[in-house]
Amino acid sequence: xxxxxxxxxxxxxxxxxxxxxxxxxxxxxxxxxxxxxxxxxxxxxxxxxxxxxxxxxxxxxxxxxxxxxxxxxxxxxxxxxxxxxxxxxxxxxxxxxxxxxxxxxxxxxxxxxxxxxxxxxxxxxxxxxxxxxxxxxxxxxxxxxxxxxxxxxxxxxxxxxxxxxxxxxxxxxxxxxxxxxxxxxxxxxxxxxxxxxxxxxxxxxxxxxxxxxxxxxxxxxxxxxxxxxxxxxxxxxxxxxxxxxxxxxxxxxxxxxxxxxxxxxxxxxxxxxxxxxxxxxxxxxxxxxxxxxxxxxxxxxxxxxxxxxxxxxxxxxxxxxxxxxxxxxxxxxxxxxxxxxxxxxxxxxxxxxxxxxxxxxxxxxxxxxxxxxxxxxxxxxxxxxxxxxxxxxxxxxxxxxxxxxxxxxxxxxxxxxxxxxxxxxxxxxxxxxxxxxxxxxxxxxxxxxxxxxxxxxxxxxxxxxxxxxxxxxxxxxxxxxx
Numbered sequence: 001x002x003x004x005x006x007x008x009x010x011x012x013x014x015x016x017x018x019x020x021x022x023x024x025x026x027x028x029x030x031x032x033x034x035x036x037x038x039x040x041x042x043x044x045x046x047x048x049x050x051x052x053x054x055x056x057x058x059x060x061x062x063x064x065x066x067x068x069x070x071x072x073x074x075x076x077x078x079x080x081x082x083x084x085x086x087x088x089x090x091x092x093x094x095x096x097x098x099x100x101x102x103x104x105x106x107x108x109x110x111x112x113x114x115x116x117x118x119x120x121x122x123x124x125x126x127x128x129x130x131x132x133x134x135x136x137x138x139x140x141x142x143x144x145x146x147x148x149x150x151x152x153x154x155x156x157x158x159x160x161x162x163x164x165x166x167x168x169x170x171x172x173x174x175x176x177x178x179x180x181x182x183x184x185x186x187x188x189x190x191x192x193x194x195x196x197x198x199x200x201x202x203x204x205x206x207x208x209x210x211x212x213x214x215x216x217x218x219x220x221x222x223x224x225x226x227x228x229x230x231x232x233x234x235x236x237x238x239x240x241x242x243x244x245x246x247x248x249x250x251x252x253x254x255x256x257x258x259x260x261x262x263x264x265x266x267x268x269x270x271x272x273x274x275x276x277x278x279x280x281x282x283x284x285x286x287x288x289x290x291x292x293x294x295x296x297x298x299x300x301x302x303x304x305x306x307x308x309x310x311x312x313x314x315x316x317x318x319x320x321x322x323x324x325x326x327x328x329x330x331x332x333x334x335x336x337x338x339x340x341x342x343x344x345x346x347x348x349x350x351x352x353x354x355x356x357x358x359x360x361x362x363x364x365x366x367x368x369x370x371x372x373x374x375x376x377x378x379x380x381x382x383x384x385x386x387x388x389x390x391x392x393x394x395x396x397x398x399x400x401x402x403x404x405x406x407x408x409x410x411x412x413x414x415x416x417x418x419x420x421x422x423x424x425x426x427x428x429x430x431x432x433x434x435x436x437x438x439x440x441x442x443x444x445x446x447x448x449x450x451x452x453x454x455x456x457x458x459x460x461x462x463x464x465x466x467x468x469x470x471x472x473x474x475x476x477x478x479x480x481x482x
């Protein structure tokens with residue numbers, strides 16, 4: 001039996017089970033007095049299209065793989081026979097009467113040809129207008145004399161967890177299919193990219209549904225169905241959609257000139273964790289921590305430093321790294337941004353010129369490898385942190401009256417004038433962790449110090465134990481350029 005025939009038989013069995021389940025669910029809804037979606041589906045279906053692409057087979061005639069994260073199943077499969085072109089299936093939706101259609105970038109990546117099937121079963125060849133792999137959004141276009149019915153965009157920010165939604169797509173190549181569910185969560189980060197901000201739903205989204213619309217009950221698109229979480233390739237009740245508010249900005253740029261232009265200021269950031277906030281004497285974990293600044297980049301030219309906490313951007317509060325990255329990306333290139341920061345516990349404001357993000361622009365650092373001097377058999381000078389360290393031994397436990405089970409390394413002396421001295425470090429303090437990493441020996445210290453130096457000499461977060469009390473302190477590195 002051929003591979004293609006086996007696939008068709010498997011899909012037939014799965015479809016029969018699926019339809020039986022849908023029928024049972026419909027009877028339950030009727031018996032409970034729940035609304036029917038039939039009128040809404042009839043209105044919306046003409047706006048949704050099926051997309052099929054062909055690509056050249058690879059050298060070995062093997063199945064091509066979708067470019068998705070390891071924890072999420074591919075949104076579409078390529079069914080093939082050796083020596084033949086591979087076929088991929090997806091979905092999309094019409095956004096205007098000129099024939100522009102939105103889908104996912106991964107649906108049309110590497111496509112040699114793209115066919116769009118409308119709701120009346122007519123097939124039209126499409127061309128790629130532009131795509132953005134960072135958000136997995138693509139814009140394609142068909143030319144037809146038929147009157148097309150575009151969708152209406154809603155406001156994804158106003159969507160609430162628990163709201164009903166409809167998903168329409170082309171699962172398994174079966175043609176237009178409708179599923180219903182609720183919004184399970186918002187602002188999901190599934191670690192697929194720096195602009196993750198997905199809407200999560202329990203509506204059934206299967207392979208081939210990529211690029212299809214997520215509708216609210218007003219018949220407005222609020223998301224682009226993009227990813228499923230699965231261990232077997234089929235829907236497991238967890239699907240993700242790109243919010244249309246995020247997509248709208250991308251789509252407008254793709255429509256204008258086929259590419260996306262993003263703002264850039266040249267910094268690396270990390271979350272402001274409770275530990276970090278405590279170390280900096282802050283009550284809230286809002287904002288983001290600057291961990292690296294690009295040499296000669298816009299941020300460095302404006303005076304931004306590693307260790308600064310960014311709390312606001314152009315009069316808007318910053319709540320997370322994703323929030324900040326999106327705001328910078330969407331800022332007008334060539335404009336000047338008003339950035340609110342906290343440095344040494346004091347609020348400041350800096351003006352940063354927005355440049356365009358280029359793929360070849362790396363974060364450059366001039367940091368060198370950490371140097372730790374061994375003073376004698378059991379004492380080390382960490383000059384860049386401004387103190388001397390000793391390992392925890394029976395002798396030091398007695399000398400500094402430590403608890404018998406103490407772990408880490410003990411500060412034997414703090415250098416005058418160092419940042420550590422200013423932060424109140426004292427001989428007898430035990431360093432339990434550095435940047436959340438356990439300190440076992442001097443090599444552990446050196447590894448943490450090297451990481452901080454490679455990230456433009458950012459401050460190091462120390463977890464200190466003094467008797468039975470534990471507290472966090474962020475210590476700046478003493479460097480030649482400071």
